[in-house]
Each structure stands twice: as C-alpha cells, then as structure tokens.
Amino acid sequence: xxxxxxxxxxxxxxxxxxxxxxxxxxxxxxxxxxxxxxxxxxxxxxxxxxxxxxxxxxxxxxxxxxxxxxxxxxxxxxxxxxxxxxxxxxxxxxxxxxxxxxxxxxxxxxxxxxxxxxxxxxxxxxxxxxxxxxxxxxxxxxxxxxxxxxxxxxxxxxxxxxxxxxxxxxxxxxxxxxxxxxxxxxxxxxxxxxxxxxxxxxxxxxxxxxxxxxxxxxxxxxxxxxxxxxxxxxxxxxxxxxxxxxxxxxxxxxxxxxxxxxxxxxxxxxxxxxxxxxxxxxxxxxxxxxxxxxxxxxxxxxxxxxxxxxxxxxxxxxxxxxxxxxxxxxxxxxxxxxxxxxxxxxxxxxxxxxxxxxxxxxxxxxxxxxxxxxxxxxxxxxxxxxxx
Numbered sequence: 074x075x076x077x078x079x080x081x082x083x084x085x086x087x088x089x090x091x092x093x094x095x096x097x098x099x100x101x102x103x104x105x106x107x108x109x110x111x112x113x114x115x116x117x118x119x120x121x122x123x124x125x126x127x128x129x130x131x132x133x134x135x136x137x138x139x140x141x142x143x144x145x146x147x148x149x150x151x152x153x154x155x156x157x158x159x160x161x162x163x164x165x166x167x168x169x170x171x172x173x174x175x176x177x178x179x180x181x182x183x184x185x186x187x188x189x190x191x192x193x194x195x196x197x198x199x200x201x202x203x204x205x206x207x208x209x210x211x212x213x214x215x216x217x218x219x220x221x222x223x224x225x226x227x228x229x230x231x232x233x234x235x236x237x238x239x240x241x242x243x244x245x246x247x248x249x250x251x252x253x254x255x256x257x258x259x260x261x262x263x264x265x266x267x268x269x270x271x272x273x274x275x276x277x278x279x280x281x282x283x284x285x286x287x288x289x290x291x292x293x294x295x296x297x298x299x300x301x302x303x304x305x306x307x308x309x310x311x312x313x314x315x316x317x318x319x320x321x322x323x324x325x326x327x328x329x330x331x332x333x334x335x336x337x338x339x340x341x342x343x344x345x346x347x348x349x350x351x352x353x354x355x356x357x358x359x360x361x362x363x364x365x366x367x368x369x370x371x372x373x374x375x376x377x378x379x380x381x382x383x384x385x386x387x388x389x390x391x392x393x394x395x396x397x398x399x400x401x402x403x404x405x406x407x408x409x410x411x412x413x414x415x416x417x418x419x420x421x422x423x424x425x426x427x428x429x430x431x432x433x434x435x436x437x438x439x440x441x442x443x444x445x446x447x448x449x450x451x452x453x454x455x456x457x458x459x460x461x
Contacts, residue, residue, distance in 0.1 A: 115134060129154045173185055186279075192215050231280055239276075260276060261278075318333055322345050322347045350366055376410065393427050396428065402421030406427045408433060423450070
C-alpha cells in the first residue's frame, strides 16, 4: 500500500514537470518578438541594430551597414533593449528612411557635402565629387546609407562644393593656373604636387571664389594628367594651345617682341635680330616658352641700309661719315654704305659714342628725322662697332 502511494506521488511530480516544460516551450514559441534594423555596431559576438529611432542589441556577429530581421525574446537591461534566443536573417527596410543629397567626398573620413558636411558610416562605390541622393538612417551623428542614386557632377561651380575642371596648365610655380576653355581657374595643390605648363589635366577640388575662381585640391589622386595641349601655328593659337612659329626678335628685355605676333614671348632670351623657333603656351596676352632656340643668329641678316621702309625692322651696316651731338645729349650719326645713307639716332640713354670713319652695325627700325631717312635702336646692345 505504501509502495503504491509513493508511485502515485512520483507520477504526479513527473507529470507536473512535463506540464511546466511544455508551458515554457509554448510561451517561448508563441510570444516571440521581432525587430528589423541596420547593423550600426558589431564587435565579437555582439551587435546593435537600429531603425533610426530604436536600437536593440543582439548576441551575434553581423556586418555593419547591412539590414537584418531578428526574432527572439525582448528584454530590457541597464544598457538598453536586448533580444535573446535570437534568429537573424537579412531583410529589407520596413521603417522610414531619411534622405540626404549632396556631393560624395571621401577625405579624412567619409562625407556628403551639402555644402555642410554629413558624415557617412559606410563608403559608397561612387567617384569622388559626384552628386548623390542617399536614403538611410541616422545613428549617433552618422548617416548609414542604404540606397543611393548617382546624379553626376555639378554643372556649375558653387562655393564650398566639389567641381571637376579640365584644361591646360598656363601658369605654374607659386600658383598653378589652368585655362578651361572659357576662364582661368587657380589650383591650390597639395604639398609636393606640381604640374608643368602645357599639360592637359583633369582636376577635382572644392570651389572657392577668391579674386578668381579657385579649386582647393584635396589629394594628389584628384589631379590626373591627360596629355599635352594641341600644337598649332602661332597665328591660329587660342589660349591654352601650344603656339609654334619661326620669327625674328624685334625687341628684347624681360620678354621678347616678335615680328610675327603681337604677343610677347617669355621664358627665353635672344638678341634683337635673331631668328628663333619657338613652341610656347598661349596665355591671355603673352606666350610662355616651352621649347625655343635661335635658328639664325642676327649676324646673318642682310644689310638693309638701302631698303628704307618707315617702321620696318632691319640690320644696317656702314661707315660713319659725320657725328653731331646736341646740348641735351641727343646725337645723330650719318651712316653711309655706297649710295645709301641714314641718320642714326643716338639717344643719351644708349650711353654710346661714335666717331667719323668708324664702321658700325645696328639692329632696329627705320624712322624719319625732319623728313629724312633715319634709324633707331632700342638699346646700346643693338649697336656695335665693326661688322657684328
């Protein structure tokens, strides 16, 4: 009898345990919680999911920036909501998304410029400087992009926004300037980055409207040399072209004046009368020599004393028949060769003196003096004794 009572108690206890376990299982499967969000943090076996308003922790290693649906039992902790007994799978967003539009700018961090800076949590596979429209969520002052659309590069420069410019380098040194076909653009290049005059380049930078349109270039990678400017005859050259020609120097100083163009040539030295070949970048009002050489020294010019033409450049050679110097220091010398003669003007600033019967050679321009044929030189270097 006692044995039967003990058996009955054991059976009752066993039945109670089974019922409790079944009740627990039923409560677990029937009362599951679900949360969909973006992984905004993952370290080891713990991750955080957020939908932009609520953040839930799960004990799983997830990929930051991806969307997941987590199913389990929700409970609260001092650090926030958590899901346990969790089942996780990739998902699509079922929560509202925020939209940001601006220029993608990965520079010491990932940003979208609006032109204010929106910090991105995840990089986009987009070319630097392109305008994008991005949908995503905010979490702790960072924007997590979920969808994006590329809208292209800005068509016009805008203060503090990226812009892409292509053109020819027409100045370098203390500042680099390119010609983009319609205006000069000043480039502020990164330290150690330089460009050569005559190069064609494509540059991405941040617009600044100083005295001229300027670009602040962030990285050497934002400057790409695409080739050289087009070579064209000097008479046909536009700004940014490489002008090519064979011309005679008719005035020399810090730059050269040539007989074939009204543009002065910089970055090369030659004497008045020298004939030169040049390849030079055309600037707005001048030429910058890239490759220049004297092809015919002035000593080879013919004696033009018998070919007077008012205003024409020439080389004259002959002997001094007489010299007159006036009180103000101005002088005249009659230079004769056979039946031809001219009056050589001797300005005081030339700092030269001639004597009768002296042989001279001069390089300059025909002019007149009191209706008589005359000749004028620009400097004392263009007048020499003998056949020179």
